[in-house]
Amino acid sequence: NAVGIDLSSPKERAALEQALTRAISGERRFVAKPGIGSAANRHAVRNPADRREVIGEVAFADAEAAERALAAAHAAFAHWGRVRAEERAAILERAADLLEAERGVLLALCVKEAGKTIVDSVADWREAIDFLRYYAAEARRLFAAPMPLPGPTGEDNRLRLEPRGVFVAISPWNFPIAIFTGQIAAALAAGNTVIAKPAEATALIAEEIISLLHKAGVPEDALIHVPGEGHVVGPVLVGDPRTAGVVFTGSTETAWAIQRTMAAKDHPIRPLIAETGGLNAMIVDNTALPEQVVTDAIESAFRSAGQRCSALRVLFLQEEIAPKVIDMLTGAMAELQVGDPARLDTDVGPVIEEAAKEELERHVAAISAQARLLYRCPLDERHAHGSFVAPTLVEIDRIGRLEKESFGPILHVVRYPGSRLDQVVESINATGFGLTFGIHSRIDETIDHVVSRVRAGNIYVNRNIIGAVVGSQPFGGEGLSGTGFKAGGPYYLLRFAVERTVTVNTAAVGGNLALLGAL
Ligand code: UN1
Numbered sequence: 001n002a003v004g005i006d007l008s009s010p011k012e013r014a015a016l017e018q019a020l021t022r023a024i025s026g027e028r029r030f031v032a033k034p035g036i037g038s039a040a041n042r043h044a045v046r047n048p049a050d051r052r053e054v055i056g057e058v059a060f061a062d063a064e065a066a067e068r069a070l071a072a073a074h075a076a077f078a079h080w081g082r083v084r085a086e087e088r089a090a091i092l093e094r095a096a097d098l099l100e101a102e103r104g105v106l107l108a109l110c111v112k113e114a115g116k117t118i119v120d121s122v123a124d125w126r127e128a129i130d131f132l133r134y135y136a137a138e139a140r141r142l143f144a145a146p147m148p149l150p151g152p153t154g155e156d157n158r159l160r161l162e163p164r165g166v167f168v169a170i171s172p173w174n175f176p177i178a179i180f181t182g183q184i185a186a187a188l189a190a191g192n193t194v195i196a197k198p199a200e201a202t203a204l205i206a207e208e209i210i211s212l213l214h215k216a217g218v219p220e221d222a223l224i225h226v227p228g229e230g231h232v233v234g235p236v237l238v239g240d241p242r243t244a245g246v247v248f249t250g251s252t253e254t255a256w257a258i259q260r261t262m263a264a265k266d267h268p269i270r271p272l273i274a275e276t277g278g279l280n281a282m283i284v285d286n287t288a289l290p291e292q293v294v295t296d297a298i299e300s301a302f303r304s305a306g307q308r309c310s311a312l313r314v315l316f317l318q319e320e321i322a323p324k325v326i327d328m329l330t331g332a333m334a335e336l337q338v339g340d341p342a343r344l345d346t347d348v349g350p351v352i353e354e355a356a357k358e359e360l361e362r363h364v365a366a367i368s369a370q371a372r373l374l375y376r377c378p379l380d381e382r383h384a385h386g387s388f389v390a391p392t393l394v395e396i397d398r399i400g401r402l403e404k405e406s407f408g409p410i411l412h413v414v415r416y417p418g419s420r421l422d423q424v425v426e427s428i429n430a431t432g433f434g435l436t437f438g439i440h441s442r443i444d445e446t447i448d449h450v451v452s453r454v455r456a457g458n459i460y461v462n463r464n465i466i467g468a469v470v471g472s473q474p475f476g477g478e479g480l481s482g483t484g485f486k487a488g489g490p491y492y493l494l495r496f497a498v499e500r501t502v503t504v505n506t507a508a509v510g511g512n513l514a515l516l517g518a519l
Contacts, residue, residue: 016122047112048350048386052385075221077222083191088191092188106177113176114352117341117349120341131487146502170230172199173202177205182488186492197233238262243270249275273496279314281315285440285441302347303347306410309407312466313405315414317415318418319417326374361389371395373393374395393413399431425450435458435481457481458475471489
């Protein structure tokens with residue numbers, strides 16, 4: 001990681017707290033620029049940790065505004081699509097510097113609008129900067145020159161990578177800095193123009209990031225922010241034949257809907273790059289180190305209030321080690337600080353909104369009828385005005401009890417006899433999801449056996465299963481979890497490009513040799 005804030009250093013902590021207090025003080029209100037949104041569709045943005053606090057206002061785009069944005073981005077491609085890779089990379093690097101410099105406002109918004117803890121907000125912000133620098137380097141590596149290919153004498157073969165056109169980037173609220181910026185950076189790095197449609201819940205911070213990208217040198221029409229409700233602007237953006245591709249992170253259901261819309265008759269065949277949900281599991285055998293398991297399970301299940309698609313949902317414990325691990329887990333949960341994400345010592349903040357809280361509570365009620373509730377963290381009047389869900393541990397008999405992921409701080413435990421390890425792996429694969437997976441064991445054969453059988457995009461051994469690092473741990477799942485293209489990996493930018501093969505007959509008389517120079 002190129003940048004960071006060392007939260008263990010008192011000096012850096014103090015500087016950060018000061019910056020946050022200034023930015024969050026309430027003197028500053030964040031009002032999305034009028035531009036694209038319609039005045040009639042304004043709405044107040046509230047702090048998920050305290051619904052009484054209004055932190056700003058956004059104006060959502062309607063269908064016509066979305067259509068105008070698309071037309072503008074389509075026209076802008078004629079220029080941006082011809083900007084050299086080196087220049088695109090330099091602009092993205094300037095944007096990285098600007099994001100770095102604007103940490104106060106970005107972290108404040110991440111805390112106040114998305115309800116993420118300071119520690120999680122710092123990680124989110126840092127990952128965005130990593131994405132910008134990584135894709136800038138990738139643009140230089142992949143797009144600088146056509147790739148010469150072998151062929152018979154008298155023939156010159158080259159593979160050119162070209163941008164596709166307008167990419168629609170639809171991003172979630174749970175990584176309002178990193179995923180939002182990462183999608184845009186990848187599409188721009190490859191030479192596409194972008195319509196950015198962030199989640200409804202995090203349009204303020206999106207607007208802030210967009211303005212930094214413009215300031216860095218991305219032309220206004222090459223990147224257009226369309227905040228709005230998915231069902232209003234989504235079909236307009238995705239269903240238009242001028243859209244050359246879609247990059248999406250969100251639910252599996254929405255990914256299906258996007259695919260159906262993109263498949264409209266007479267439209268060009270276009271790529272969807274999708275990262276969706278997971279029902280992520282971790283297997284712990286008797287040889288595992290309980291202290292390590294508990295630290296990693298708590299991190300994986302409850303960091304970001306469990307609102308990561310990489311988060312741990314089902315912890316499989318081999319029978320003999322289960323009582324000890326469960327005992328230690330409940331002990332560690334009792335220590336979790338659930339509360340105001342603006343405080344540095346808070347471990348678990350609120351979930352994004354009331355509807356999410358209600359859905360999670362319904363899940364806990366339903367699953368408890370067929371399971372054993374092992375522990376719930378206590379909540380009190382300090383949590384009364386926010387969308388807080390108590391971190392919860394429930395024991396179920398099999399993963400098949402869960403139909404889909406519950407996107408919050410709820411961890412399910414399943415005990416298994418060692419003789420049934422293969423059936424456990426099969427049951428995990430049978431969910432159809434395949435995002436993250438973890439195994440804790442000290443037996444190499446067991447690790448190899450399981451790792452070679454489990455179908456998951458990101459597999460972690462003897463550690464937590466969240467926090468994939470750009471460039472080191474390319475991230476993305478398969479099956480119901482997405483198209484499997486890895487954000488932050490060496491092949492990602494290729495998904496945003498078309499490949500054109502150009503073959504020149506160099507033996508022919510005439511201008512062909514001159515043409516080669518132009519390639
Ligand atoms: C998501 O939660 O939508 O590895 C994906 C991680 C993150 C997950 C992001 N990159 O925890």
